[in-house]
Amino acid sequence: MKIPEKTVRRLSLYYRCLYFLSQQGAYNLSSKSLADLLELEPAQVRKDLSYFGQFGKKGKGYDVLELKNEIAKILGLEKGRKVAIIGIGNLGNALLSFKGFEVLGFQVVAIFDNSPNKIGKKYHGKICQDISAFPAIVRREKIDIAILTVPTESAQEVARLVSNSGIKAILNFAPAHLNVPKGVAVSNIDLAVELKSLSYFAGQKQ
Amino acid sequence: MKIPEKTVRRLSLYYRCLYFLSQQGAYNLSSKSLADLLELEPAQVRKDLSYFGQFGKKGKGYDVLELKNEIAKILGLEKGRKVAIIGIGNLGNALLSFKGFEVLGFQVVAIFDNSPNKIGKKYHGKICQDISAFPAIVRREKIDIAILTVPTESAQEVARLVSNSGIKAILNFAPAHLNVPKGVAVSNIDLAVELKSLSYFAGQKQ
DNA sequence: TTTTGTGAACCTATTCACAGCG
DNA sequence: CGCTGTGAATAGGTTCACAAAA
Numbered sequence: 001m002k003i004p005e006k007t008v009r010r011l012s013l014y015y016r017c018l019y020f021l022s023q024q025g026a027y028n029l030s031s032k033s034l035a036d037l038l039e040l041e042p043a044q045v046r047k048d049l050s051y052f053g054q055f056g057k058k059g060k061g062y063d064v065l066e067l068k069n070e071i072a073k074i075l076g077l078e079k080g081r082k083v084a085i086i087g088i089g090n091l092g093n094a095l096l097s098f099k100g101f102e103v104l105g106f107q108v109v110a111i112f113d114n115s116p117n118k119i120g121k122k123y124h125g126k127i128c129q130d131i132s133a134f135p136a137i138v139r140r141e142k143i144d145i146a147i148l149t150v151p152t153e154s155a156q157e158v159a160r161l162v163s164n165s166g167i168k169a170i171l172n173f174a175p176a177h178l179n180v181p182k183g184v185a186v187s188n189i190d191l192a193v194e195l196k197s198l199s200y201f202a203g204q205k206q
Numbered sequence: 207m208k209i210p211e212k213t214v215r216r217l218s219l220y221y222r223c224l225y226f227l228s229q230q231g232a233y234n235l236s237s238k239s240l241a242d243l244l245e246l247e248p249a250q251v252r253k254d255l256s257y258f259g260q261f262g263k264k265g266k267g268y269d270v271l272e273l274k275n276e277i278a279k280i281l282g283l284e285k286g287r288k289v290a291i292i293g294i295g296n297l298g299n300a301l302l303s304f305k306g307f308e309v310l311g312f313q314v315v316a317i318f319d320n321s322p323n324k325i326g327k328k329y330h331g332k333i334c335q336d337i338s339a340f341p342a343i344v345r346r347e348k349i350d351i352a353i354l355t356v357p358t359e360s361a362q363e364v365a366r367l368v369s370n371s372g373i374k375a376i377l378n379f380a381p382a383h384l385n386v387p388k389g390v391a392v393s394n395i396d397l398a399v400e401l402k403s404l405s406y407f408a409g410q411k412q
Numbered sequence: 413t414t415t416t417g418t419g420a421a422c423c424t425a426t427t428c429a430c431a432g433c434g
Numbered sequence: 435c436g437c438t439g440t441g442a443a444t445a446g447g448t449t450c451a452c453a454a455a456a
Contacts, residue, residue, distance in 0.1 A: 004425065005403070012402035016381065030437065038383050042437090043427055050439055058433045059436045075402050076409035083401070094300045104398050106405075144408040145401065169404035175222065177244050185407035187400040192310050194393040195289070195351065196218035196281050197211070198375035199312075201391035202350040203282035210447065236415065248415090249449055256417055264455040265414040 007048045011071050013038055014045070018068035030061035077105045083171075084143045086158055087150035088113045088128050091173055095149060096124040109141045114154075131158070135165040145169045152176045159186075213254045217277050219244055220251070224274035236267035283311045288349045292364055293356035294319045294334050297379055301355060302330040315347045320360075337364070341371040351375045358382050365392075 017037050021029065031042040031049075049055055049067075052074050056062045072078050083106050085092050092111070101108055113119060114131045121128050129137060137143070146162045148155060148170060155174035162170055163180045170186045172178055175193075178186050223243050227235060237248040237255075255261055255273075258280050262268045278284050289312050291298050298317070307314055317329060320337045327334055335343060343349070352368045354361060354376060361380035368376055369386045376392045378384055381399075384392050 006425075008403050008406045009399055011406070012399045013383070015402065016398065032437085039385065041427060043429095043440095044425095046437090046439060047426075054439070056438050058438045060434070061437065074406065076405045077402065079409075081401075081405045081408065090300070090303065094296070097296065098397075100397070104401060106401055145404050168410070169408040171400055171404055177219070179245065185404055187404055189395055189397070189400060191304075191306070191395070192222065193215055193218045194377055194395060195287075195310060195312055196221065196283065197214050198351050198377055198391055198393055199282045199287045200214045200217070200280065202287065202375040203285075204374070212447075238415085247449060249418095249451095250447095252415090252417060253448075260417065262416050264416045266456065267415065 001051060003051050007051060008075075010038075010040070010044070010048050011075060014048070015068060015071045015075065015077075018064055018071065022064045022068055026064050028061050029064055031056070034062075072105075079144075081106050081144045082109045082141060083107065083145040083147055084110045084112060084134070084138070084141075085147045085149060086112045086131065086134070086162070087148060088118050088123055089149060089151075092149035093123060095147065096126065106145070109143060110137050131161070134161060138165045138167060143167065145171060147171045147173070148178075149173045207257060209257050213257060214281075216244075216246070216250070216254050217281060220254070221274060221277045221281065221283075224270055224277065228270045228274055232270050234267050235270055237262070240268075278311075282350075285350075287312050287351055288315045288347060289313065289351040289353055290316045290318060290340070290344070290347075290349045291353045291355060292318045292337065292340070292368070293354060294324050294329055295355060295357075298355035299329060301353065302332065312351070315349060316343050337367070340367060344371045344373060349373065351377060353377045353379070354384075355379045 014034060017034060031045040035042045035045045053070070055067050055070050083101070085095055085108060088111055096108065096111065108126065110129055111123060111126050112129050112131045112134055118128045119130045146167050146169070148158055148162070150158050152174045155172065155176045156178060159170060159172070159178040159180055163184045168184055170178065170180065170184065172186055172188045175190050180186055220240060223240060237251040241248040241251045259276070261273050261276050289307070291301055291314060294317055302314065302317065314332065316335055317332050318335050318337045318340055319325060324334045325336045352373050352375070354364055356364050358380045361378065361382045362384060365376060365378070365384040365386055369390045374390055376384065376386065376390065378392055378394045381396055386392055
């Protein structure tokens with residue numbers, strides 16, 4: 001069955017809530033309580049989960065820990081996804097210094113650039129590799145996700161290289177639309193789009 | 207008329223394309239050419255624009271510069287939106303060092319934190335203010351958008367302060383759902399959601 | 413002829429509402 | 435009785451298809 005992308009995004013939100021609730025010792029919750037935490041409808045929560053199975057008990061609700069683990073399984077988080085960062089400029093470095101990847105269950109296993117000044121140097125304990133070695137290293141390290149923090153001009157070219165290397169998921173920080181083969185998922189984090197959209201809403205009355 | 211949020215987001219993408227096209231000396235384009243650049247349908251482009259007016263010439267297409275300016279007007283970009291950054295940690299500092307705000311037509315006019323260690327100190331040329339002064343400074347500086355780079359635990363509390371100060375647009379980097387009054391727009395930039403969603407798609411066959 | 417602008421048709425996502433089970 | 439799971443109904447967004455204008 002085809003799963004709506006919005007459903008997948010909400011699953012990560014559910015996961016986060018369940019993670020915190022489980023830390024706080026909660027062991028059971030209803031679709032209503034979960035929905036309230038995220039300002040959603042209870043039916044939305046149930047429908048989202050129903051795409052993947054039946055995780056609740058009628059009249060009872062969901063077991064917090066169990067549901068958390070089910071969602072982790074659905075999202076493929078229990079595997080410990082391996083990511084590569086491509087482009088070791090300001091943003092790439094800032095991401096490298098981000099301590100949260102491990103907590104989130106992701107592991108930065110390789111970093112890449114095309115600049116001879118950077119290749120071979122260490123950044124936050126990781127040696128920067130030549131981008132031309134990317135396909136080989138993807139296969140060797142079984143990298144799942146590529147994070148693109150390259151200049152806008154090279155983003156499309158790098159996206160092609162990444163796609164051709166068999167990567168199925170790209171997180172793109174470059175303010176550019178990436179043309180990728182069907183079957184490759186791209187998420188864009190685009191500060192300009194967010195700011196400009198907010199600028200529109202800031203201008204609306206009421 | 208109610209404008210779909212997706213339409214507003216696409217307008218910023220159109221704007222970017224038009225900006226680059228105008229720099230390259232293009233003076234005219236059709237909905238089809240614009241759609242092709244973003245892998246959309248031409249009808250989508252025309253429908254999006256039709257919410258706001260009639261900007262094209264039948265049989266001819268759109269004037270690049272004119273359309274760019276119309277979209278800037280719609281998004282409220284010609285005003286030069288003023289933004290505040292709240293939370294001067296790693297991420298807040300990284301954003302402050304980002305040179306792109308001015309190019310995008312945004313101006314960081316104030317920065318805030320609640321830590322006595324940071325209040326009064328300069329960061330990238332800007333003096334960090336006490337968050338308690340936020341409401342007054344919003345009014346004085348006519349700030350349009352608040353960027354939240356505060357710890358998750360304080361995000362909701364800061365969002366309330368920001369909303370109560372009359373701010374209508376929040377860009378939230380904290381991995382938390384913000385409960386805000388109707389009429390306040392929130393955009394979330396959430397690395398964890400992006401990574402987890404991509405993890406799902408990385409695990410899909412085909 | 414080309415391409416816009418737009419109602420109608422279609423498709424996708426959300427919400428309703430209720431049967432079914434604990 | 436309470437709450438899930440899910441078809442049906444509704445709402446929302448996209449694409450079609452064509453009249454109208456340059």
